[in-house]
Amino acid sequence: MKILMVCLGNICRSPLAEGIMRSKLNEDFFVDSAGTGDWHVGQLPDKRSIAIAKSYGIDISMQRARQFQVEDFDIFDRIFVMDASNLKNVLVLAQTDEHRKKVRLILNEKDVPDPYYGGDEGFANVFRMLDEATDEFVKTLNLK
Numbered sequence: 441m442k443i444l445m446v447c448l449g450n451i452c453r454s455p456l457a458e459g460i461m462r463s464k465l466n467e468d469f470f471v472d473s474a475g476t477g478d479w480h481v482g483q484l485p486d487k488r489s490i491a492i493a494k495s496y497g498i499d500i501s502m503q504r505a506r507q508f509q510v511e512d513f514d515i516f517d518r519i520f521v522m523d524a525s526n527l528k529n530v531l532v533l534a535q536t537d538e539h540r541k542k543v544r545l546i547l548n549e550k551d552v553p554d555p556y557y558g559g560d561e562g563f564a565n566v567f568r569m570l571d572e573a574t575d576e577f578v579k580t581l582n583l584k
């Protein structure tokens with residue numbers, strides 16, 4: 441199964457979502473992330489995301505930002521977006537119902553708030569939200 445995490449810049453939220461999700465799954469799963477915007481393409485995750493992940497034993501420093509592409513709809517089985525704005529930006533690119541059906545808000549009804557302009561506690565909050573959301577998703581997989 442292939443899972444894609446999507447936010448705006450692919451430097452704060454979705455790199456964390458990718459790292460946390462990967463830490464809970466085995467090699468049968470492919471986990472990646474992307475941003476709807478292109479400003480940060482090629483960059484490392486924000487140092488605050490790298491730091492909060494590291495404090496939980498997760499290394500995300502090998503990740504590099506990339507932009508979401510239409511081809512991702514065919515490559516990935518599930519596309520988790522962080523907020524309603526990401527949802528809109530991804531869905532506008534969907535070409536079929538099959539594409540649209542793959543896309544979910546990771547917290548179902550709530551947004552994962554963009555921590556970019558805030559302080560470190562925003563990143564800790566995002567980590568907790570994503571840790572819970574990924575736990576919920578992993579439970580639905582019924583892994584042994």
Ligand code: 4NP
Binds near residue numbers: 448450451475556
């Ligand atoms: P992210 O956070 O979408 O969680 O990666 C952001 C990072 C950068 C910008 C916006 C959000 N920006 O506008 O540059």
